[in-house]
Amino acid sequence: MLSDSEAKINLAENVYLEPQAVGRSRCMANTTFSAGSIILSNRSFVNVLLPSEKGHRCDHCHYLSSPGSLKRCTGCVSFYYCDQICQSKHWKSGHRKICRLYNSYTSTPSFQALEEHKKMDALLLSSLVAHTSSVDANERDEDTAFTTFKSLLPGPMAVLAPPICPRYTFSAEVIDGFYARFENNNFSIHSHFKTYAHGIFPLASRLFNHSCMPNAAVKFIIQVHEPVRLEVVALRAISKGDEICIPYLDPALLQTRTTVFDLTYGFTCSCSSCSVVRKVGIIPELPEDPVEFQAVCKRLREFVKAMGLSPFLTSDDSLFPRDLACVLHESFISTLSEQFSAASHDGHYDVALESSTSLFALYQLIYPPNYPQIGLHLLEKAKTCWNHIVSSTLTMALAADLENSVVAAKEIFTIIGQEGDPEDGPLVEIETLLEAEKSL
Numbered sequence: 023m024l025s026d027s028e029a030k031i032n033l034a035e036n037v038y039l040e041p042q043a044v045g046r047s048r049c050m051a052n053t054t055f056s057a058g059s060i061i062l063s064n065r066s067f068v069n070v071l072l073p074s075e076k077g078h079r080c081d082h083c084h085y086l087s088s089p090g091s092l093k094r095c096t097g098c099v100s101f102y103y104c105d106q107i108c109q110s111k112h113w114k115s116g117h118r119k120i121c122r123l124y125n126s127y128t129s130t131p132s133f134q135a136l137e138e139h140k141k142m143d144a145l146l147l148s149s150l151v152a153h154t155s156s157v158d159a160n161e162r163d164e165d166t167a168f169t170t171f172k173s174l175l176p177g178p179m180a181v182l183a184p185p186i187c188p189r190y191t192f193s194a195e196v197i198d199g200f201y202a203r204f205e206n207n208n209f210s211i212h213s214h215f216k217t218y219a220h221g222i223f224p225l226a227s228r229l230f231n232h233s234c235m236p237n238a239a240v241k242f243i244i245q246v247h248e249p250v251r252l253e254v255v256a257l258r259a260i261s262k263g264d265e266i267c268i269p270y271l272d273p274a275l276l277q278t279r280t281t282v283f284d285l286t287y288g289f290t291c292s293c294s295s296c297s298v299v300r301k302v303g304i305i306p307e308l309p310e311d312p313v314e315f316q317a318v319c320k321r322l323r324e325f326v327k328a329m330g331l332s333p334f335l336t337s338d339d340s341l342f343p344r345d346l347a348c349v350l351h352e353s354f355i356s357t358l359s360e361q362f363s364a365a366s367h368d369g370h371y372d373v374a375l376e377s378s379t380s381l382f383a384l385y386q387l388i389y390p391p392n393y394p395q396i397g398l399h400l401l402e403k404a405k406t407c408w409n410h411i412v413s414s415t416l417t418m419a420l421a422a423d424l425e426n427s428v429v430a431a432k433e434i435f436t437i438i439g440q441e442g443d444p445e446d447g448p449l450v451e452i453e454t455l456l457e458a459e460k461s462l
């Protein structure tokens with residue numbers, strides 16, 4: 023595998039890499055970014071759709087089509103395209119190396135025996151090998167995406183690659199070397215925060231470290247005839263000289279995330295949120311008594327309302343009241359989410375809104391400003407307010423709650439900007455709600 027200088031990484035001009043003792047290097051801002059700025063735009067190197075998306079999205083550009091309207095590859099009958107343009111681009115970028123072998127490969131006992139996520143890895147690794155073997159060795163060396171991929175840090179565990187198709191071009195040792203970079207570098211590709219594919223975006227992997235209080239996030243742009251693009255968007259203002267970090271996993275996994283960082287990525291997170299969680303120590307169970315549980319929720323809402331910047335952002339653990347430590351238990355979110363969905367579903371909107379307000383308070387505590395999950399929750403809250411209004415009488419308080427939630431959700435999704443499937447998503451839902459609100 024390659025060193026950085028051999029890889030001749032073409033960095034974006036607005037960032038630079040700074041060496042660090044653990045995890046090789048970190049990505050620093052070379053300029054000021056305002057919230058919503060695009061820091062990096064990186065075309066997919068290779069990707070594969072989840073099995074559930076096959077036939078619904080084009081295998082080349084991921085455009086979502088109406089059922090039955092995609093054209094099937096007549097060779098393997100397993101890949102689908104918008105039209106000949108997408109088919110021809112996908113063919114040249116590697117499908118021609120896989121097409122004839124694909125069905126016999128995916129029906130082999132060794133492929134069938136793999137767990138679902140390993141099947142995805144095997145298909146992605148196959149696409150990587152097919153793609154790189156579609157060009158000759160000289161061209162391959164010139165391919166900056168491939169050289170950057172080879173320069174990525176391997177994960178902490180020695181892993182043997184799953185069986186792939188086609189097998190030729192590289193030795194088993196080289197393929198194991200490629201696979202060693204999968205777990206800690208690859209991306210789940212999502213549209214409106216729902217994963218639909220897995221992919222390799224070497225430059226983004228080379229640049230961005232993880233933080234549980236990230237100042238940037240990853241989104242994906244789908245455009246007809248073009249491979250999906252990964253964009254890194256600033257969630258808040260970033261000053262020149264700040265490190266730019268993205269979340270590798272949901273920061274709300276307050277108890278399990280440390281183990282994932284250790285086993286999958288090989289680092290100990292030193293972000294402001296992890297430093298507070300470490301100082302809190304053992305997280306107590308939630309009270310079983312419903313009255314005590316409600317008291318904790320009320321106390322959390324009051325604390326967050328008065329708090330200013332979250333101690334999880336400033337790393338000032340002295341400001342986090344220890345009697346609220348149980349809200350960091352992962353079951354707190356699941357309990358409140360279940361209460362919220364069940365009450366909304368059953369039309370108990372007062373109960374739903376109370377759970378939603380507690381959940382929102384927790385999100386403001388543990389997520390960084392403008393985190394998408396906060397926006398998604400505000401949108402759900404706004405929909406619940408709307409349902410409450412149309413199913414009973416309109417009160418000033420409900421109208422204000424609806425207005426505040428929808429406006430705050432819009433602010434967040436405007437910062438995140440266009441992403442995923444162009445025809446729907448949170449911004450479209452927000453506009454519908456704003457329109458409906460005018461009729462009140």
Ligand SMILES: C[S@@+](CC[C@H](N)C(=O)[O-])C[C@H]1O[C@@H](n2cnc3c(N)ncnc32)[C@H](O)[C@@H]1O
Nearest residue numbers: 044045046047206207227228230231232287289
């Ligand atoms: C996608 S790469 C990020 C770029 C990496 N720093 C590099 O130099 O190639 C993921 C790897 O970076 C390192 N890393 C990521 N976030 C880190 C953090 N917050 N602290 C220390 N190391 C980190 C870990 O070694 C991890 O496996």
